[in-house]
Amino acid sequence: MSSLSSDLYKKYNVPGPRYTSYPTVPYWEVNPTEAQWIASILSELEKSSKAGVGAAVYVHIPFCQSLCTYCGCNTRITRNHAVGNPYIETVLNEWKLYLKRFKEAGGPDSSIPLSELHLGGGTPTFLTADELQRLLNPLLESFKKTPSAEFSVEADPRVTKKDHLETLAHLGFKRLSLGIQDFDPKVQDTVNRVQTEEEVRVVTETARALGYESINYDLIYGLPFQTLKSVEQTLDVVKRLRPDRIAFYGYAHVPWIKPGQRKFTEADLPNGDEKRALYELGRTMLEAEGYQEIGMDHFALKSDSLSKAAANESLHRSFMGYTSRQVAPLIGLGVSAIGDSWGAFAQNEKLLETYQTRVQNGEIPIARGHLLDREDQILRRHILNLMTRFATRWDTAELDTPYLKTIPAKLAELVKDGFLRLTPNSCEITAAGRPFLRNICMAFDARLERKAPATQLFSKTI
Numbered sequence: 001m002s003s004l005s006s007d008l009y010k011k012y013n014v015p016g017p018r019y020t021s022y023p024t025v026p027y028w029e030v031n032p033t034e035a036q037w038i039a040s041i042l043s044e045l046e047k048s049s050k051a052g053v054g055a056a057v058y059v060h061i062p063f064c065q066s067l068c069t070y071c072g073c074n075t076r077i078t079r080n081h082a083v084g085n086p087y088i089e090t091v092l093n094e095w096k097l098y099l100k101r102f103k104e105a106g107g108p109d110s111s112i113p114l115s116e117l118h119l120g121g122g123t124p125t126f127l128t129a130d131e132l133q134r135l136l137n138p139l140l141e142s143f144k145k146t147p148s149a150e151f152s153v154e155a156d157p158r159v160t161k162k163d164h165l166e167t168l169a170h171l172g173f174k175r176l177s178l179g180i181q182d183f184d185p186k187v188q189d190t191v192n193r194v195q196t197e198e199e200v201r202v203v204t205e206t207a208r209a210l211g212y213e214s215i216n217y218d219l220i221y222g223l224p225f226q227t228l229k230s231v232e233q234t235l236d237v238v239k240r241l242r243p244d245r246i247a248f249y250g251y252a253h254v255p256w257i258k259p260g261q262r263k264f265t266e267a268d269l270p271n272g273d274e275k276r277a278l279y280e281l282g283r284t285m286l287e288a289e290g291y292q293e294i295g296m297d298h299f300a301l302k303s304d305s306l307s308k309a310a311a312n313e314s315l316h317r318s319f320m321g322y323t324s325r326q327v328a329p330l331i332g333l334g335v336s337a338i339g340d341s342w343g344a345f346a347q348n349e350k351l352l353e354t355y356q357t358r359v360q361n362g363e364i365p366i367a368r369g370h371l372l373d374r375e376d377q378i379l380r381r382h383i384l385n386l387m388t389r390f391a392t393r394w395d396t397a398e399l400d401t402p403y404l405k406t407i408p409a410k411l412a413e414l415v416k417d418g419f420l421r422l423t424p425n426s427c428e429i430t431a432a433g434r435p436f437l438r439n440i441c442m443a444f445d446a447r448l449e450r451k452a453p454a455t456q457l458f459s460k461t462i
């Protein structure tokens with residue numbers, strides 16, 4: 001891929017969604033009732049069970065010992081580890097409420113097929129190894145693991161110990177994702193996340209020795225004080241430790257949403273052209289090491305299942321990032337967790353105390369969500385195709401969706417700039433167009449077009 005001209009960068013670097021969902025969260029407007037949400041999960045479960053797959057479960061552990069100032073996640077910063085057990089109790093009670101509602105609605109109350117389990121946060125390894133067992137053993141009792149089930153966990157190398165990794169390996173976890181971001185001391189100090197190469201090496205090698213099959217590193221470009229030199233040094237460490245997958249995200253500067261980001265100023269951040277140069281250096285170095293760009297900001301070695309999924313077009317993308325296949329429904333447990341039944345989204349209460357109170361009151365603690373209409377479902381499929389295959393194709397039956405007919409005109413400028421090949425019923429992103437993936441998806445975003453955000457909700461696209 002050629003390097004990006006400054007003019008094109010300026011033309012297309014506008015605020016835009018990252019499309020971990022469609023409609024994007026700020027555009028959810030038709031909340032499902034609890035009964036609709038349960039019915040949509042059960043209907044999807046029935047379909048996937050017939051196809052020999054099961055549900056995906058995401059459990060959110062919000063606690064972190066200190067705040068990394070770039071962070072955009074839902075966290076509760078505390079050094080008080082006494083919060084672990086009451087939280088585990090609440091998550092398990094939330095799951096019991098689901099089982100009760102499933103039974104009342106004529107669905108299963110145990111032996112639910114399970115194809116994916118993901119622990120995210122926050123910091124899942126804020127919990128002790130014993131606490132992780134106390135959470136996961138009862139949860140797993142109500143499921144039946146499918147033969148190809150994948151269990152994955154996000155971990156902070158600063159607090160992840162051998163007993164965490166052993167316990168999780170014993171429970172079936174084979175994928176580990178480590179938050180790295182950058183190895184430069186000045187950058188680490190500014191974003192309040194100081195961790196050494198040695199700490200990361202120990203966790204990586206321990207996990208490999210315990211049988212973890214895929215290790216991911218999260219890196220960020222565009223952080224305060226990053227330079228080409230510091231990114232090169234970070235990538236040199238990555239070369240030495242050789243994870244199977246790398247997420248190389250652009251830093252999303254949204255201090256009006258995440259006040260922690262006010263600990264540095266915009267003047268400390270690499271500017272537009274500099275930021276893009278950091279990504280291009282990183283991508284070039286990763287490709288030279290055998291990593292393939294499998295989707296937006298994501299790279300994997302050829303031997304990793306994500307590369308294989310990209311090759312056989314089964315790659316999927318959800319709130320948890322890229323996965324090697326589409327698994328539905330996704331049931332989200334824990335504060336702020338998001339569930340997705342393909343026909344509906346539901347997000348739990350974001351404030352820990354409200355989440356806990358609602359579960360204590362016997363309610364599924366959904367704060368908001370969205371029931372997708374037919375147009376949403378069609379556009380969602382195309383945006384997902386673009387995000388996972390860099391191409392999409394629409395059939396004649398879909399053309400009764402008026403918005404779809406307007407898309408070619410919206411893409412005309414991108415075609416002229418050489419980013420897309422367009423036919424009457426398909427579009428394919430060229431190599432030069434890949435940095436503009438979010439801009440291309442925006443042409444498919446009917447809800448964004450109909451209602452421009454009143455305040456700036458999104459980070460810049462490039």
Ligand code: SF4
Nearest residue numbers: 064067068071073122
């Ligand atoms: S450890 Fe992760 S979730 Fe917690 S504050 Fe840092 S980046 Fe955010």
